[in-house]
């Protein structure tokens with residue numbers, strides 16, 4: 699069944715979120731996340747080869763996909779009770795903000811051509827996304 703929820707998204711200037719997906723794989727968020735995964739893979743590859751110019755392009759692609767992701771509440775939101783949904787979406791947005799900060803750090807390391815620092819930020823992004831997935835992905839969503 700298709701559902702529409704109206705949740706005020708703090709600080710995003712978006713008045714409502716709609717859920718038109720029957721499974722987590724049908725969401726725009728899922729598609730954006732797949733773009734983020736591609737950007738991360740390309741980043742790892744280029745950083746290993748110290749290709750900072752290409753790495754900067756993939757970091758920019760990661761930033762754009764992540765900003766888009768931040769506008770879409772997780773599929774799991776609609777599985778929660780209504781009184782839990784707002785706090786869940788706010789926590790999600792905070793975790794997305796943390797990701798955007800890490801991406802800014804990554805871009806700074808790449809601009810300085812500091813491969814070691816960039817590698818450390820990549821590891822921090824991996825850790826952050828692993829714990830965020832535990833918190834925000836619906837069960838069985840992969």
Ligand code: HEM
Pocket residue numbers: 722723725727728731732734735736738771772773774790791793794797823826827830831834835836839840
């Ligand atoms: C660069 C960091 C990240 C990458 C590469 C990434 C990648 C992915 C991928 C490939 C999926 C598809 C399902 C799977 O294969 O597990 C996914 C799903 C998902 N991710 Fe991420 N992710 C990242 C960060 C985050 C963060 C920080 C959050 C939360 C703040 C998050 C929340 C989700 C959610 C909720 C889904 C399920 C889709 C839905 O509910 O509609 N991800 N992610």
